Amino acid sequence: MYAVILAGGGGTRLWPLSRRARPKPFLPLLGEQSLFQLTLARIAPLMPPEDVHVVADQRHLPLVTQQAPQLIGRKLIGEPFGRNTAAAVALAALVIERPATDVMVVLPADHWIADEAGFRNALMVAARAAEDGSLVTLGIAPQGPETGYGYIVGTSDDDAGNSGRRVARFVEKPDREGATELLASPGGAWWNAGIFVWRRDALLASLERHAPAILGGIRRGLDNGQSLTTIYESLPDISIDRALMEPASLQGEVKVVPADVGWSDLGSWNALHGELAKRQAAQAGVVAIGAAQDLDSRDILVHSSGGRLVVTVGLADTIVVDTPDVVLVCAADRAQDVRAIVDRLTQAKETDYL
Amino acid sequence: MYAVILAGGGGTRLWPLSRRARPKPFLPLLGEQSLFQLTLARIAPLMPPEDVHVVADQRHLPLVTQQAPQLIGRKLIGEPFGRNTAAAVALAALVIERPATDVMVVLPADHWIADEAGFRNALMVAARAAEDGSLVTLGIAPQGPETGYGYIVGTSDDDAGNSGRRVARFVEKPDREGATELLASPGGAWWNAGIFVWRRDALLASLERHAPAILGGIRRGLDNGQSLTTIYESLPDISIDRALMEPASLQGEVKVVPADVGWSDLGSWNALHGELAKRQAAQAGVVAIGAAQDLDSRDILVHSSGGRLVVTVGLADTIVVDTPDVVLVCAADRAQDVRAIVDRLTQAKETDYL
Numbered sequence: 260m261y262a263v264i265l266a267g268g269g270g271t272r273l274w275p276l277s278r279r280a281r282p283k284p285f286l287p288l289l290g291e292q293s294l295f296q297l298t299l300a301r302i303a304p305l306m307p308p309e310d311v312h313v314v315a316d317q318r319h320l321p322l323v324t325q326q327a328p329q330l331i332g333r334k335l336i337g338e339p340f341g342r343n344t345a346a347a348v349a350l351a352a353l354v355i356e357r358p359a360t361d362v363m364v365v366l367p368a369d370h371w372i373a374d375e376a377g378f379r380n381a382l383m384v385a386a387r388a389a390e391d392g393s394l395v396t397l398g399i400a401p402q403g404p405e406t407g408y409g410y411i412v413g414t415s416d417d418d419a420g421n422s423g424r425r426v427a428r429f430v431e432k433p434d435r436e437g438a439t440e441l442l443a444s445p446g447g448a449w450w451n452a453g454i455f456v457w458r459r460d461a462l463l464a465s466l467e468r469h470a471p472a473i474l475g476g477i478r479r480g481l482d483n484g485q486s487l488t489t490i491y492e493s494l495p496d497i498s499i500d501r502a503l504m505e506p507a508s509l510q511g512e513v514k515v516v517p518a519d520v521g522w523s524d525l526g527s528w529n530a531l532h533g534e535l536a537k538r539q540a541a542q543a544g545v546v547a548i549g550a551a552q553d554l555d556s557r558d559i560l561v562h563s564s565g566g567r568l569v570v571t572v573g574l575a576d577t578i579v580v581d582t583p584d585v586v587l588v589c590a591a592d593r594a595q596d597v598r599a600i601v602d603r604l605t606q607a608k609e610t611d612y613l
Numbered sequence: 614m615y616a617v618i619l620a621g622g623g624g625t626r627l628w629p630l631s632r633r634a635r636p637k638p639f640l641p642l643l644g645e646q647s648l649f650q651l652t653l654a655r656i657a658p659l660m661p662p663e664d665v666h667v668v669a670d671q672r673h674l675p676l677v678t679q680q681a682p683q684l685i686g687r688k689l690i691g692e693p694f695g696r697n698t699a700a701a702v703a704l705a706a707l708v709i710e711r712p713a714t715d716v717m718v719v720l721p722a723d724h725w726i727a728d729e730a731g732f733r734n735a736l737m738v739a740a741r742a743a744e745d746g747s748l749v750t751l752g753i754a755p756q757g758p759e760t761g762y763g764y765i766v767g768t769s770d771d772d773a774g775n776s777g778r779r780v781a782r783f784v785e786k787p788d789r790e791g792a793t794e795l796l797a798s799p800g801g802a803w804w805n806a807g808i809f810v811w812r813r814d815a816l817l818a819s820l821e822r823h824a825p826a827i828l829g830g831i832r833r834g835l836d837n838g839q840s841l842t843t844i845y846e847s848l849p850d851i852s853i854d855r856a857l858m859e860p861a862s863l864q865g866e867v868k869v870v871p872a873d874v875g876w877s878d879l880g881s882w883n884a885l886h887g888e889l890a891k892r893q894a895a896q897a898g899v900v901a902i903g904a905a906q907d908l909d910s911r912d913i914l915v916h917s918s919g920g921r922l923v924v925t926v927g928l929a930d931t932i933v934v935d936t937p938d939v940v941l942v943c944a945a946d947r948a949q950d951v952r953a954i955v956d957r958l959t960q961a962k963e964t965d966y967l
Contacts, residue, residue, distance in 0.1 A: 275924070554954060555947070567919075568966055569940045570629070570954055573947030577928070579940070586923045586935050588942050593909070593927030600908060600924055612922055 260386055261361060262302055263351040265453075266295050266315040266323065266368035267341050271601045272527045272594070275585035276562065279613050284315075284368040285322045288531055289538065295368040296326050301375050302366065305382065309333060312355050313368075314347045316340065339488040344453065345502035346494045349473050352462050353481065359460035362386045365499075367453045371534055373521025381518035385456035388423035392461040393514045394507050395423055398449025400519035404438035405450070407526060407595075409500055411515050413446035423514035429505045449515055451500060452522055469506040473497075528578040529594040532560035549581070558591065585612055614740055615715060616656055617705040619807075620649050620669040620677065620722035621695050625955040626881045626948065629939035630916060633967050638669075638722040639676045642885055643892065649722040650680050655729050656720065659736065663687060666709050667722075668701045670694065693842040698807065699856035700848045703827050706816050707835065713814035716740045719853075721807045725888055727875025735872035739810035742777035746815040747868045748861050749777055752803025754873035758792035759804070761880060761949075763854055765869050767800035777868035783859045803869055805854060806876055823860040827851075882932040883948040886914035903935070912945065939966055 270283025277283040284295040292300065299311065308329040315323055317337030324331050334355055338347065348365060357363075364382060372378045385395040398411045410430040427446055430437070441448040457465075466474040473494055480490035495502075507513050525531050535546045545553055549563030556574040563569040565581040576591040589597060604612050624637025631637040638649040646654065653665065662683040669677055671691030678685050688709055692701065702719060711717075718736060726732045739749040752765045764784040781800055784791070795802040811819075820828040827848055834844035849856075861867050879885050889900045899907055903917030910928040917923040919935040930945040943951060958966050 552954065552957070554950060554957075563940075565921075565940075567938050567940055568963075569942070571942050572950050572954065573944035574931070574942060575944075577931075577942070579942050581940050584921050586917075586919075586921055586933070586940055588923070588925050588928060588931070588933050590927035590929075596908060596926050600906065600926060603906070603908075609922075 260306055260364060261310040261355070261357060262306060262312065262364045262366060263348070263355065264295070264298055264311065264313045264366050264368045265344060265347055266313055266319065267338060267344075267347060268367065268369040269341070270369060272597050273525070273531070274597055274601050275582045275587050275612065276564065276580055279610075280318075281322065282319070282369075283525070285319065285326060288525060289371060289534060293326055294371065294525070295323070297371070298366055298368045299327055299330075301372060301378060302364070302382070305379055312336065312351060314338060314351055315368075337487075339486075339491055342491045342494050343496045344499040345470060345473050345497045346477070346491060348455075348462070348499045348503075349466055349470070349477050350487075352459060352466065353474070353477055357459050359458070361459050362389055363455075363457055363459050363462060365453070365455040367524075369525065370452060371521075371523045371525050373523075374519075377520040378518065381516055381520060382456065385423065385516040388514050388516055389456050389458055389461070391422075392458060392464075393423070394461060394465055394504065394512055395456040395514045395516055396426070396504065397452055397454040397456075397518040398447075398515040399452045399522045400517060401442055401448065401450050404435055404442055406432055406435055406438055408432060408524075409451035410438070410441045411449045411451050412441060412444050413448070413515055415444075415446035423516045425511060426504075426508045426513040426515050428508050429500055431501070447515075447517075449517060450522075451504075452518075452524070453500070454518075455499070455504075456516075465503060465507050465512060468510075470502040473502060527594040528560060528562075528580065528589065528597065529591050532558075532578065532591070535560065614660055614718060615664040615709070615711055616660060616666065616718045616720060617702070617709070618649070618652055618665065618667045618720050618722050619698060619701055620667055620673065621692060621698075621701060622721065622723040623695070624723060626951050627879070627885070628951055628955045629936045629941050629966065630918065630934055633964075634672075635676065636673070636723075637879070639673065639680060642879060643725060643888060647680055648725065648879070649677070651725070652720055652722045653681055653684075655726060655732060656718070656736070659733055666690065666705060668692060668705055669722075691841075693840075693845050696845045696848050697850045698853040699824060699827050699851045700831070700845060702809075702816075702853045702857075703820055703824070703831050704841075706813060706820065707828075707831055711813050713812070715813050716743055717809075717811055717813050717816060719807070719809040721878075723879065724806060725875075725877045725879050727877075728873075731874040732872065735870055735874060736810060739777065739870040742868050742870055743810045743812055743815070745776075746812060746818075747777070748815060748819055748858065748866055749810040749868045749870060750780070750858065751806055751808040751810075751872040752801075752869040753806045753876045754871060755796055755802065755804050758789055758796055760786055760789055760792055762786060762878075763805035764792070764795045765803045765805050766795060766798050767802070767869055769798075769800035777870045779865060780858075780862045780867040780869050782862050783854055785855070801869075801871070803871060804876075806872075806878070807854070808872075809853070809858075810870075819857060819861050819866060822864075824856040827856060881948040882914060882916075882934065882943065882951065883945050886912075886932065886945070889914065 266284045270277035314336040413424040414427040544558035547561045551561040563581045578589040580587040620638045624631035668690040767778040768781040898912035901915045905915040917935045932943040934941040
């Protein structure tokens with residue numbers, strides 16, 4: 260078993276804390292360690308450091324080795340720019356030379372998992388389920404009809420128990436009604452966390468069938484001595500879910516292993532607020548990181564890393580993020596729209612703030 | 614006519630912008646000039662700089678001459694610490710040597726007045742009204758039954774026209790019901806802005822009658838060569854309204870000259886928000902001072918003087934104040950409670966933030 264950690268996420272919805280120079284995976288959002296470090300620690304009991312590989316923006320490789328000195332001298336893959344997860348996974352499948360039947364675990368580096376032992380158990384189950392050449396994905400027990408996640412839908416005529424359930428289809432982020440219907444699927448439905456387990460040869464064969472342009476483009480480029488920049492520029496910007504898992508699931512090649520492990524993608528300030536409120540047993544939902552004083556607020560997150568005192572009075576359902584050069588104050592129900600601010604700054608070429 | 618400008622106000626409700634080292638009068642809250650500078654400019658057409666005197670905390674005298682170089686070498690009165698307005702006015706009455714019948718105008722340095730010409734006209738009317746030895750106060754046309762102001766109540770059997778209306782009594786900050794009743798007074802009711810006009814001899818005589826301990830304490834101390842610190846320590850902490858105007862009004866010694874001049878005491882972030890929204894013709898009540906970006910907020914004030922970008926998303930009725938070392942985010946209807954935060958920091962001896 261070996262791991263490929265995808266540390267390329269931008270985390271723009273956690274701006275202004277998450278920046279181009281230090282994006283979400285490399286931030287200590289839930290304590291002392293960054294999400295990337297937590298991801299490494301989570302799998303450390305399963306494999307030695309030499310079996311852990313990281314795909315990240317090449318500008319972030321110094322952060323990778325700074326936060327994980329045990330990876331110095333290991334195979335780290337620096338991307339010239341992000342080209343979504345299909346390119347990253349295919350590249351890792353090709354350049355990390357392992358025996359054909361070795362099992363590759365693909366892990367995003369920007370998620371939170373509360374139950375680490377449960378998570379490792381799920382990975383071991385998934386590894387067994389992958390022995391027959393299936394593409395295996397962990398299925399997160401849904402907490403409700405959320406519209407922000409992709410869904411994995413199981414087949415109703417299959418009960419493989421410990422070896423995973425056959426997947427009928429993947430569904431991109433549905434609307435509320437669609438999500439509610441999915442939860443009632445007879446074969447079960449799970450959130451797609453982007454955690455995949457497969458034999459290397461099975462992955463390469465499936466990529467060959469379902470995403471030949473991506474696999475072939477990288478392979479030919481590498482054979483011809485092209486730079487990764489040149490190779491990446493020719494690749495489509497597409498997720499591994501869409502490029503591989505969706506078509507493969509329709510061919511019966513995919514299994515899901517349920518994992519009720521306290522997962523969160525920390526996908527917004529709201530999600531982070533929820534996790535921190537749980538961990539800190541927050542009074543009235545008031546969560547403060549850093550120097551903060553509050554009077555009579557409820558359900559607020561104050562994140563102060565700018566070295567200043569943040570004072571809140573009488574607020575409700577509000578996010579306050581203080582950084583050295585930007586202060587964000589955001590209504591909790593608008594936390595998704597932080598991305599729109601980042602887009603606006605990008606268009607205005609306000610790169611200092613990005 | 615000569616002016617005594619009281620620049621001792623702490624302005625704690627405008628914390629964290631207003632600080633001990635640079636309190637409210639010395640802040641450019643409404644444009645380029647500080648409220649103190651605006652106060653000077655407002656009366657400049659009425660008198661030359663040599664007739665303008667300032668009472669301020671002695672630590673702020675450098676700010677006074679920095680902001681008003683024309684006052685260098687003039688009579689500036691530095692208080693060792695604040696002892697409220699009765700002490701400041703009595704001290705000024707004694708140490709600024711002027712002929713007995715000269716008219717003294719007392720002006721707070723931390724208010725805003727939109728109609729400067731109207732204000733000067735009201736002062737001239739008040740000066741005439743003071744010629745008979747009355748203590749004269751400007752009466753601000755009430756905008757509603759506000760509970761945050763003192764009220765001046767006129768006598769119903771007097772119509773002095775241009776020479777001012779006789780005052781029946783002063784009322785300290787009433788409750789809502791009391792304020793509503795006051796507004797229906799047959800003799801009229803006005804907000805007390807702490808702007809007074811009187812002959813020097815009339816003031817000294819009235820102080821002798823109604824506040825002999827204060828006047829006598831200062832006079833004896835000065836005669837005996839005591840330090841102002843020693844003198845001030847012996848004085849009661851009481852306003853000129855309470856020490857002089859209330860008892861004098863009961864003796865028929867006080868007149869009010871109505872002044873509908875666009876006055877605001879800028880007494881809280883909310884009040885400042887209101888003034889700025891009027892001046893800037895703000896869209897959806899969104900007022901921004903300094904570097905700020907907003908998405909879909911309404912009725913917010915963003916005051917950025919910390920050199921950072923302040924980003925607001927989806928807020929309503931909120932005050933955001935960014936300074937170099939403190940960020941305040943406050944529900945608009947809790948703006949009065951900023952004072953409670955200052956009290957808490959004072960008790961915790963967090964003097965860096967005060």
